[in-house]
Amino acid sequence: MSSQTRLQQTGSASTDLKESFLNNWQGAKLIPFMAVISFAAALWWLPVPAGLSPKAWHLFIIFLSTIIAIIAKILPMGALTLLAISVCLGTHTLTLEQSLISFKSNVLWLIIFAFLIARGFIKTGLGTRVAYQFIAIIGKSTLGLSYGLILTDLILAPFIPSNTARGGGIIFPIVNSLTGGYDSRPHQPSRKKIGAFLIKLAFQANLITSAMFLTSMASNPLIASLAEKVGITITWGTWALATIVPGLLNLILLPLIMFRLFPPEVKKTPQAPAMAREKLKDIGPMRMDEMIMLGTFSLLLFLWVFGSQFGIQATTAALFGLVILLFSGVLTWKDVLNENVAWDTFVWLGTLLMMASHLSEFGMMTWLSGHMQQLVVGINVFYAVTILALSYFYIHYLFPSMTAHITSLYSGVVVLSVSLGAPPLFVALMFAILSNLCGGITHYGTGSAPVFFGSGYVNMKEWWRVGGLLSLFNLAIWAVVGGLWWKIIGLW
Numbered sequence: 001m002s003s004q005t006r007l008q009q010t011g012s013a014s015t016d017l018k019e020s021f022l023n024n025w026q027g028a029k030l031i032p033f034m035a036v037i038s039f040a041a042a043l044w045w046l047p048v049p050a051g052l053s054p055k056a057w058h059l060f061i062i063f064l065s066t067i068i069a070i071i072a073k074i075l076p077m078g079a080l081t082l083l084a085i086s087v088c089l090g091t092h093t094l095t096l097e098q099s100l101i102s103f104k105s106n107v108l109w110l111i112i113f114a115f116l117i118a119r120g121f122i123k124t125g126l127g128t129r130v131a132y133q134f135i136a137i138i139g140k141s142t143l144g145l146s147y148g149l150i151l152t153d154l155i156l157a158p159f160i161p162s163n164t165a166r167g168g169g170i171i172f173p174i175v176n177s178l179t180g181g182y183d184s185r186p187h188q189p190s191r192k193k194i195g196a197f198l199i200k201l202a203f204q205a206n207l208i209t210s211a212m213f214l215t216s217m218a219s220n221p222l223i224a225s226l227a228e229k230v231g232i233t234i235t236w237g238t239w240a241l242a243t244i245v246p247g248l249l250n251l252i253l254l255p256l257i258m259f260r261l262f263p264p265e266v267k268k269t270p271q272a273p274a275m276a277r278e279k280l281k282d283i284g285p286m287r288m289d290e291m292i293m294l295g296t297f298s299l300l301l302f303l304w305v306f307g308s309q310f311g312i313q314a315t316t317a318a319l320f321g322l323v324i325l326l327f328s329g330v331l332t333w334k335d336v337l338n339e340n341v342a343w344d345t346f347v348w349l350g351t352l353l354m355m356a357s358h359l360s361e362f363g364m365m366t367w368l369s370g371h372m373q374q375l376v377v378g379i380n381v382f383y384a385v386t387i388l389a390l391s392y393f394y395i396h397y398l399f400p401s402m403t404a405h406i407t408s409l410y411s412g413v414v415v416l417s418v419s420l421g422a423p424p425l426f427v428a429l430m431f432a433i434l435s436n437l438c439g440g441i442t443h444y445g446t447g448s449a450p451v452f453f454g455s456g457y458v459n460m461k462e463w464w465r466v467g468g469l470l471s472l473f474n475l476a477i478w479a480v481v482g483g484l485w486w487k488i489i490g491l492w
Contacts, residue, residue, distance in 0.1 A: 410435065
């Protein structure tokens with residue numbers, strides 16, 4: 001064999017090895033990763049802006065790069081945040097103790113306990129039973145079905161801190177079952193019989209219920225923690241009281257508005273209650289684990305609303321609920337260990353809280369708000385905050401993640417609004433509500449959106465058109481009714 005032939009074979013083997021490596025690569029997206037690293041390096045070597053310490057500037061670069069990497073989906077969010085911690089440590093921007101401090105946060109543990117309690121609803125089937133009970137009672141029309149699904153989502157919302165788990169895991173399968181019963185099929189003209197209407201309505205309602213409770217969405221505790229870093233305390237009770245009136249009105253009017261914007265062909269559904277009763281018959285009578293789940297549900301709701309009067313914090317109440325479920329066997333320790341979403345949230349949420357906390361501590365938020373304030377100087381505070389609110393809401397078209405949106409912008413707009421003279425708690429809650437409702441404008445803006453949109457009942461043009469129109473309706477409800485209610489309860 002000639003040396004030339006051997007070189008060709010060696011080169012061919014090397015090429016095959018390289019192609020095999022690239023084809024089987026399951027790590028980070030390398031090209032976007034290198035782009036983010038180059039961007040961060042360029043910022044790192046720039047002079048530190050006047051008024052900032054080097055640590056504040058470097059942590060901001062790490063934080064900003066992490067958000068960009070999350071948006072680009074270079075790695076799963078948990079993996080990216082661990083990478084961010086390692087960079088903070090490797091560059092001596094933070095100490096190990098500073099990097100891990102947020103993992104002892106009360107708010108973080110509240111959301112983890114709530115995730116684990118939510119597993120009880122799914123495991124026992126209590127959530128599904130509740131939905132079919134409502135349908136059996138009020139499901140004789142499409143409007144009645146709508147309210148049955150909305151009531152189910154509303155009841156489960158305080159206890160399932162994920163719109164994806166609640167909407168995709170419980171509501172969506174029931175909607176699918178209902179649409180099949182009326183021969184309404186995805187990707188076909190029959191989708192407009194009832195399927196398209198129920199899918200779009202259930203998705204929109206899912207976002208309204210997410211806005212109504214501190215524990216109804218994984219990003220809400222992040223909001224509460226960010227608000228606390230700038231001196232604004234939002235408790236479970238405060239959040240629920242502020243949202244109960246505008247939220248309920250929004251949910252009541254939503255099906256009526258949807259009937260005009262996106263009407264179903266089928267208006268009467270006399271078979272639905274019978275189908276629901278048949279499903280309940282298949283499920284059987286309420287079992288002991290469901291009764292325990294229902295009792296825990298009632299206890300938690302009582303303690304979250306009135307616990308402060310007995311010196312019981314929301315996180316403590318959630319821990320009590322989880323212990324009851326473990327002691328009674330409704331949940332096993334294996335269930336706790338297997339709740340991957342909870343522990344994934346623990347990692348990424350704890351890390352983002354940590355970086356946001358230190359940015360505030362290092363003076364970054366004050367520095368940013370000072371520069372942002374110059375953009376609206378001389379404008380009436382009402383108009384300035386309105387512009388900020390609308391900009392914050394509709395910029396979500398650019399974000400495929402509520403978490404990335406909130407982490408990037410929430411603290412800045414709150415601090416700026418307060419510096420302009422707006423009431424602190426009012427502003428913090430207003431942007432908290434907007435952080436949830438904005439997920440309804442696209443088919444990618446929140447975790448539950450791909451589940452509902454991916455069903456094939458609503459095309460993209462319809463999804464964006466109805467989402468855009470409903471966003472105006474939702475904003476009007478919360479601005480007018482919410483504003484009046486917040487005046488009554490003393491938020492402004």
